[in-house]
Amino acid sequence: MTDQKKQMEFKVDLTPHFDDVFKYIGSYNRHFTISFFILSLVYTSAGLDATAVIFLLPNIVHWCRVEELDNHCVEIGLNEYDCQQMKSKYRHHDDNSTTINEEYCNQYNFTAYDFASNSSFKNTPTLYCQNGFEYDNSLYQTSVTEEFDLVCENTYLISLSLSLEYAGLLIGSLIIGNIGDRYGRKPTTVVSMLLWSIFCVGTMAAQSYWMYTLFRLLSAICATGGYITAFVYGCELVSPSKRSLAGSFLNFQWAIGYTLASLFAYMIQHWRYRLLAMLVIQALISVLICM
Template identity: 45%
Template sequence: MESERDIQHFDDIYKHIGQCNQYFFFSYIIVSLCVMSNAWNSLAVVFLFPETDFWCQVDQLDEQCLDLNLTEVECILLKNDYRPTDQSSTTLNEGHCSQYNFTNYNFNINEPLRNVSIHSCNSGYEYDTTQYKTSVTQEFDLVCEDAYLVPLVISLEYIGALVGSLIFGNFSDRYGRKKILLVCMLLYTLLNIIILSSQWYLMFITFRAIAGAFSMGAYMSTFVIGCELVGPSRRSLAGTFISVQWSIGYMVASLYAYLIRYWRLLMLAMAIMDIFIWIMIFLLVPESPRWLHSVNKVNSTDRILKKACKFSKDPQANFDACQQFCRQKGDDFTPETQQSPSNFKTVDILRLKNIRTRFLMIAFIWFVNSLVYFGISLSVVSLGANEYAANALAGFVEIPAVFIAWISIECWGRRIVLSATMILAGVACATTSFISNDVWVATLGMVGKFGITASFTLIYIVTAEIYPTSIRNTAIGLSSMIGKIGAIIAPQILFARVIFEQLPYLIFGGLAIAAGLLALLLPETRGLNLPQTLKEGENLG
C-alpha cells in the first residue's frame, strides 16, 4: 500500500489529489479571469481610436447653418457639399484635411467652387459623433498630419509589452507567480485610471506604454500559474481555457464599447471590473505549489497541498504522501542541488545545446504567430460589418479554434497539430492574394484567423511543457518578447499594400508555412511530466 503512494516527481502528486483537483480548479477559474481583463484592455484600442468621418471646422459654414435654421443632420450634409472633394471614406484625403477659403465667398449667389482657393484646416476639425460620442482621436485631433500618432501608441504599447515579457518573466520565476501577477495587474489598472485624466496626448501614450508592460507581466504569470495548478493530463485543457478567456474578453470589449460611447467612461468601466477581479485573485487563489516546491518553501507547499487533499478520496493518507515527498526533497536541498530560479540567468537558456536549439525554433514560431495574428486582427474591418460586430466575430471565431486545437493535441500530439494549424493559416493567407471575390477573401481571412489562433494557443502550451520549472517563466517571457516584435511590425507590413496590394498576406502566408514546417522539429510532450531541472529539460525527447 505504501508503494502505491510513493511520489518521485511533483506531477505524481496529482495521481493522489486528482488531475483536476476541485480546489485547484476553482483557483484556476478565478485566476484565468485576469486574461479577460488583459484582452479587453488591449483590444479596446480599436474603440479608443476609431476611424470616424471628420472635416475642417469652417466658421462661415456654421453661420450659414444658423442663417438657414438647419438641423444638425442638414448642417452636416451642407458641410459635405462644401468639401474640396466629395469623398465618403474615412481615409485621410483632401476632402478631410483641407477647406475652401470662404472669406469673400457669397453663398447667396451660389458662386462656383472651382473659383475658390483651397488651404489646410486652420480652425481645427469637426467629427461625426453619431456612433462615438467621444474618442481619443477626436479629443486630441489625431487626424491629417497628426494621424501617425494613432499607430504610434499601438506600437509603443507593444514595445512596453515586449519589455514586460522579459522583465516580469524573470521576476515571476524569482519571486513567485501570484505575487508578480497581483503587482502587475494592480499597477496596470491604476495606470489606466490615471490615463482617464490625460490632458495631453504625450501623457496618454506614455502611461499606455507602461501599462502595456505590466499587462504582459500579469498575462504571463496567469498562464504559468494556471498550467501549474493542474496535472499533466489536464494541462492542455488548462492552456486552452485560458485562450477561451482571451476570446471572451475580445468579445466583451465590443459589448463595453457598444454600451459606452465615451472613451473615458469606457476605460473607467473596464478599470472597475479589473479591480473586482484583482480582489478575487488576492483572496481566493494560492501561490503555485509547484513553484513553492522548486524553491524549497516546504511549509507553504504543505499548507496549499493540505487544502487540495481535502477534496480527494482519502485526504489524510494523500496529504501524508505529499508531505513526505516535500520533506524528503527539502532535506536533500543544498546550495549545490538548489534549483531556485534566482540561481539562473537568462544566458542559461542558451548555454545547453538542446535547450538553445529549441529556444531559437520556438522564438521564431512565436514571432510568426504574433505577426500573423495581429496582422489579420488589424485588417478585420475588411469583413464589411460595423466595428462592434466585426470585433465580436473576430473574437468568436477564436473559441472553436482553441477547442478544436485542444481536442486535436490530445489525439495527435502537440507537434503535429501546431505544425498543421500554422500551415493552414499560411495557406489561407497566401490564397487571399490570388482571389478578388470579397466573400471568399473574408472567408479565407477567418480561416486564417482560426488557424493562427489555434497555433497561438498551442505555442503557449508547448513552451510551458518544453522548458524546466527553474527557467519556464523566463523562457516564456523571452519568447513572448520576440513575439511582440512581430506585433510591432504587423501594421507596417499591412502598410506595404501601397507598394503591392497582395504583399502583406503573401508575407503572412509564407512565414506561417515556414514556421509550421519548423514546428515538426520540436520534441513531442504529450503526457510527459513537466521537467523540473535544466538536466531534465536538456534530455527531454
C-alpha cells in the same frame, strides 16, 4: 566507482518535483480548480484590454470646421441637421487620400465668398483646416482620435501609439516573467494587475496624447506580465495530463475578452467611461486572486 554511481542515481531519483504533489492529491482538487478559474479571468481582462484599443483609436470621418459656414447657418436660420446637410455641399474632398483620416484635411477659403450669389466655389482657393475639425459622432460620441485630433497630419500618431503599446508587451514579457520565477507567481500576478489598474486610471485621466500613450505603454508592460505569469501559474494548478486543455481554456477566456470589448464599445460611447468599466473588472479580478 560503481557504488558512487549508484548513490548519484539514487539521489537524482529522490529529487522532488512540483508535479509529484498530484500523486497524493489526485488530478482533480477543488481548491486548485477554483483558483485556476479565477486566474483565467486575467486572460479575459487581457483580451478586453488588447481589443479596446481598436475602439479607443478608431478611424473617424471628419471635416474642417469652417467659421464662414457656421455663420451662414445662423444667418439663414438652419437647424443642426439642415446645417450639416448644407455644409456637406461645401466640403473639399481629397480624391488622392488613402484613409478616412486623410480625406477632409483641406477647406475652401470662403473669406471673400458671397453665399447669396450661389456662384460656383470649386475654383475657390483651398487651404489646410484653419479652425480644427468636426467629427461624425454616429458611432462614437467621444474617442481618443477625436479628443486629440489624430487626423490629417497627425494620423501617424495613432500608429506610433500602437507601436509603443506593443513595445510595452515585449518589455513586460521579458521582465515580469523572470520576476514571477524569482518572487512567486501569485504576488507577481496580483501586483501586475494592481499596477495595470493604476495605469488604466492614468489613461482615463489623460489630458494629452503623450500622457495617454505613456500610460498605455505602462499598462501594456503590466498586462503582458500579468497574463504570462497567470498562464504559468494556472497551468501549474492542474495535473500534467490536463495542461493542454487548461491552456486552451485560457485562450478561450481571451476570446471572451475580445467579445466583451465589442459589447462595451456598443454600449458605452464615451472612451473614458469604457476604460472605467475595464478598470472595475480588473480591480475585481485582483481582489479575487488575493482571496
